[in-house]
Amino acid sequence: MSLFAKKSKDTATVTYISFAGDSRQVAATIGDSVMEGAIQNGVDGIVAECGGACQCATCHVYVDEAFLGLLKPIQEDEDEMLNTTASPRQSNSRLSCQIPVTKELEGLIVRTPEKQQ
Amino acid sequence: MVIAGAGQAGFQVAASLRMEGYDEPITLIGDEPNLPYQRPPLSKGFMAGKQAIDGTVLRPLAFYQSHGIELVTGAMITGIDRVGRSVKLASGQSVPYATLVLAVGARNRRLPVTGAELDGVCYLRTDAEAVEIRQRLEHARDIVVIGGGFIGLELAAAARAQGKSVRVIEVQARLMPRAVSGILSDFYREVHLSQGVGISLGVAVSEIAGYQGKVAEVILSDGCVHPADLVLVGIGVVPNIELALDAGLSISNGVADDEYLRTDDPSIYALGDCAEHPNPFAGPVTDPRGGGRVRIESVQNAVDQAKCIAAAIVGRSEKYRAVPWFWTDQFDIKLQMAGLSGGCEQVATRGEPESRKFSVFYFRDGRLAAVDSVNRPGDHLAARRLLGAGSEITPGQAADLSLDLKALT
Numbered sequence: 001m002s003l004f005a006k007k008s009k010d011t012a013t014v015t016y017i018s019f020a021g022d023s024r025q026v027a028a029t030i031g032d033s034v035m036e037g038a039i040q041n042g043v044d045g046i047v048a049e050c051g052g053a054c055q056c057a058t059c060h061v062y063v064d065e066a067f068l069g070l071l072k073p074i075q076e077d078e079d080e081m082l083n084t085t086a087s088p089r090q091s092n093s094r095l096s097c098q099i100p101v102t103k104e105l106e107g108l109i110v111r112t113p114e115k116q117q
Numbered sequence: 118m119v120i121a122g123a124g125q126a127g128f129q130v131a132a133s134l135r136m137e138g139y140d141e142p143i144t145l146i147g148d149e150p151n152l153p154y155q156r157p158p159l160s161k162g163f164m165a166g167k168q169a170i171d172g173t174v175l176r177p178l179a180f181y182q183s184h185g186i187e188l189v190t191g192a193m194i195t196g197i198d199r200v201g202r203s204v205k206l207a208s209g210q211s212v213p214y215a216t217l218v219l220a221v222g223a224r225n226r227r228l229p230v231t232g233a234e235l236d237g238v239c240y241l242r243t244d245a246e247a248v249e250i251r252q253r254l255e256h257a258r259d260i261v262v263i264g265g266g267f268i269g270l271e272l273a274a275a276a277r278a279q280g281k282s283v284r285v286i287e288v289q290a291r292l293m294p295r296a297v298s299g300i301l302s303d304f305y306r307e308v309h310l311s312q313g314v315g316i317s318l319g320v321a322v323s324e325i326a327g328y329q330g331k332v333a334e335v336i337l338s339d340g341c342v343h344p345a346d347l348v349l350v351g352i353g354v355v356p357n358i359e360l361a362l363d364a365g366l367s368i369s370n371g372v373a374d375d376e377y378l379r380t381d382d383p384s385i386y387a388l389g390d391c392a393e394h395p396n397p398f399a400g401p402v403t404d405p406r407g408g409g410r411v412r413i414e415s416v417q418n419a420v421d422q423a424k425c426i427a428a429a430i431v432g433r434s435e436k437y438r439a440v441p442w443f444w445t446d447q448f449d450i451k452l453q454m455a456g457l458s459g460g461c462e463q464v465a466t467r468g469e470p471e472s473r474k475f476s477v478f479y480f481r482d483g484r485l486a487a488v489d490s491v492n493r494p495g496d497h498l499a500a501r502r503l504l505g506a507g508s509e510i511t512p513g514q515a516a517d518l519s520l521d522l523k524a525l526t
Binding site: 039040041051076 | 155157158161162172173174175176177179180183416417420442444446451453494495497498
């Protein structure tokens with residue numbers, strides 16, 4: 001593995017739908033997080049101030065119900081951080097920095113909230 | 118608008134200005150060759166092999182284009198003309214400004230001993246340095262880390278996790294002495310020892326000895342000699358104050374700001390690693406309005422100060438009063454810190470260090486000043502809220518695990 005290259009060039013399609021309803025489909029690199037998929041492809045609506053350290057809750061997304069069961073369970077730090085989101089926490093709320101893009105998540109749809117901060 | 122320095126702080130000023138609707142031209146000038154990137158992962162996720170270097174980039178090039186931010190990379194600023202209101206670049210070019218933001222960061226303190234210039238003595242600040250260290254780590258066997266602060270210990274943990282022989286040298290009597298209390302220093306000493314990291318406390322490095330120009334041994338003040346084919350130095354930073362000094366701005370432990378993060382020139386702001394500012398959470402209290410003057414090296418400080426400056430520039434000037442927070446990842450343990458524990462005379466511990474889930478609460482003049490949490494993220498977030506609201510909590514309440522901290526906020 002090169003130090004500069006991605007771990008993998010395999011991708012999965014992730015769709016980000018903004019609060020206003022605009023949809024962006026992105027080929028996110030497998031192994032990256034759903035947050036990184038947004039940042040590297042210029043998707044607005046995900047801020048990620050802390051860079052993916054589960055420290056800031058500015059990469060909050062609402063995960064489409066069809067995919068919720070495919071995600072790894074929420075860990076304690078993400079759970080606590082989700083209580084501090086700028087837009088209301090819902091049952092499908094996750095921090096996108098804590099969701100790795102996998103093959104199984106092909107077609108993943110997430111909605112970004114009205115506010116991240 | 119000219120922003121001098123394209124690290125986390127400079128980037129965030131530009132991004133926040135656009136988010137605020139600022140529509141004047143913005144020029145973001147950095148001396149590094151690459152797109153602005155995050156530094157925290159360099160010693161954490163990247164060094165541990167969990168993250169690629171391009172994953173540290175803050176935003177792709179298209180972001181700067183679509184937001185009307187002129188990004189100038191690889192450009193050294195050589196001077197500020199405050200009368201003519203322009204910055205001068207090493208290329209000879211002058212860039213005019215109406216408002217100038219100094220986000221020029223800090224540089225690594227160099228080790229002042231014989232042998233520090235040998236091949237294999239490395240420092241970490243930039244992405245290029247991180248890549249070099251990771252490449253060297255692959256082939257290294259014996260690593261000596263000089264400095265038992267956050268960077269040194271994160272590097273030590275990453276190297277040890279890759280099976281290397283690692284020894285940390287700290288001149289003070291305990292680890293992370295500037296940042297945390299003795300309880301946490303002792304806890305982290307045990308963590309590193311249990312993982313097989315050697316720790317030498319209270320000793321200085323006398324000399325680094327080499328063979329054919331390459332590092333070979335680190336010789337300590339107590340006479341101990343440790344073999345090393347890679348030496349990683351993390352002994353703190355010095356703020357880059359030279360531009361401000363040459364321009365006649367006030368300097369203290371950094372470029373001196375007022376509570377609005379302005380220098381003594383009303384058209385020049387300073388923030389991030391290079392700036393010293395009055396902070397209501399800092400001690401000892403030296404300002405009659407509360408707080409002390411401090412220079413903070415952290416993502417939170419860079420980001421929140423950038424937002425404060427961006428708001429001021431669009432006409433919503435407010436004093437900077439964000440709650441400081443920090444984190445460090447070492448092995449599988451996450452330490453989250455809220456507030457500033459300097460000058461605290463009383464501590465209370467919540468939970469048992471042996472359980473690897475505990476928090477240390479710090480009190481200054483009887484008031485909560487900081488909380489360090491090991492694997493207790495709920496405590497950390499409650500602490501941010503308690504500190505932000507100025508809520509009262511006693512040491513006894515803090516130590517009482519049956520008390521819900523959220524109920525106090």
